[in-house]
Amino acid sequence: MWKEWIKPLVRPLPQWATVAVAAPQRLVTATLHWDGQTADVTADHTVASLYPLVIATSVDGGQRPVLEYRDRATGKRLGSLHLAQTTSITIEQTTLTLYRVASGKHRCLPWPRRSWNAWLQNRQMEKNRPSNHFNMDKAGVQQLMIDYLCPRPVVLVSIAAQGHQNIFPMDLIGPLERSGFFSLALRSTNVSVPVMRDVRRVALSSVPATMKADVYKLSAQHKQALQGWDATSIPVRPSKEFGVPVVAAALRIQELAIVHSQEVGLHTFFLGRIASDEKLADGTQLHHTAGFHQAWRRRQRVPLTEI
Numbered sequence: 407m408w409k410e411w412i413k414p415l416v417r418p419l420p421q422w423a424t425v426a427v428a429a430p431q432r433l434v435t436a437t438l439h440w441d442g443q444t445a446d447v448t449a450d451h452t453v454a455s456l457y458p459l460v461i462a463t464s465v466d467g468g469q470r471p472v473l474e475y476r477d478r479a480t481g482k483r484l485g486s487l488h489l490a491q492t493t494s495i496t497i498e499q500t501t502l503t504l505y506r507v508a509s510g511k512h513r514c515l516p517w518p519r520r521s522w523n524a525w526l527q528n529r530q531m532e533k534n535r536p537s538n539h540f541n542m543d544k545a546g547v548q549q550l551m552i553d554y555l556c557p558r559p560v561v562l563v564s565i566a567a568q569g570h571q572n573i574f575p576m577d578l579i580g581p582l583e584r585s586g587f588f589s590l591a592l593r594s595t596n597v598s599v600p601v602m603r604d605v606r607r608v609a610l611s612s613v614p615a616t617m618k619a620d621v622y623k624l625s626a627q628h629k630q631a632l633q634g635w636d637a638t639s640i641p642v643r644p645s646k647e648f649g650v651p652v653v654a655a656a657l658r659i660q661e662l663a664i665v666h667s668q669e670v671g672l673h674t675f676f677l678g679r680i681a682s683d684e685k686l687a688d689g690t691q692l693h694h695t696a697g698f699h700q701a702w703r704r705r706q707r708v709p710l711t712e713i
């Protein structure tokens with residue numbers, strides 16, 4: 407009993423929670439605020455780069471907007487990010503604005519625990535620095551967790567080209583609703599980046615939450631191409647228009663025609679148009695959210711199902 411009480415005092419919350427959520431998530435809303443104006447960007451903001459942490463949206467919110475996350479059911483403010491405009495990208499007469507995250511705070515934990523948990527998480531990150539895949543500074547990771555207050559869906563991205571095939575998980579993805587673009591932020595070290603720039607076609611499989619173990623196994627494919635489609639244990643079938651192998655058990659398949667790519671920090675930021683969209687099954691999709699978001703939901707007695 408005393409162990410349960412003392413745990414939060416000595417152990418940080420997990421940074422991330424892997425959860426089962428029906429897509430598109432409607433639990434948390436994201437609103438951009440600037441100069442007395444607001445815009446709902448729940449389906450119109452995405453990460454363009456982790457280091458530095460850059461957020462893209464098709465809303466021009468001026469130089470220094472604030473991105474605010476609220477629980478939809480209660481209206482409670484869960485967190486906010488202060489943004490600073492860095493640049494814009496214009497493609498096909500449509501402009502996207504890129505914002506560097508300047509600072510952030512969340513309200514998912516009561517005050518003394520909030521700072522203490524961040525300190526414990528930062529200390530743990532410092533210890534694990536050599537195996538830290540993100541290459542991010544501590545403040546950046548805390549800000550990224552705030553961005554994940556809107557649970558992020560996980561997809562498997564497939565590529566099929568002459569002499570190169572691959573399938574790997576991504577969650578730095580999303581629609582930029584007003585512009586009609588769909589973005590992917592991929593570490594530029596990913597083995598498929600040059601091929602994606604060349605063939606300009608990928609297919610996204612929205613994976614059921616139950617496939618977590620298979621999905622995480624495919625993380626290795628960020629570094630090495632797939633030897634053959636039978637090298638994965640996941641049954642695949644050709645996608646509708648591109649004929650790219652996609653997950654047979656997917657909830658949804660979207661084919662993406664890539665129209666633009668550029669380096670943003672350590673990532674390559676791809677923008678595409680949805681070429682086909684097949685909604686195949688109902689069910690919960692694998693998502694990631696912040697550990698402190700799940701802790702808040704537990705206190706409200708509405709936890710998400712963890713996988």
Ligand SMILES: Cc1cc2nc3c(=O)[nH]c(=O)nc-3n(C[C@H](O)[C@H](O)[C@H](O)COP(=O)(O)O)c2cc1C
Pocket residue numbers: 538539540560575576577578579591592593595596621622625626628629
């Ligand atoms: C569920 C899941 C989602 C991921 N999403 C992305 C992504 O959106 N973009 C990306 O570049 N890497 C993504 N990764 C890959 C890893 O974060 C990491 O970059 C990869 O394992 C290689 O890491 P390293 O080159 O730092 O060792 C994802 C991995 C997993 C398991």
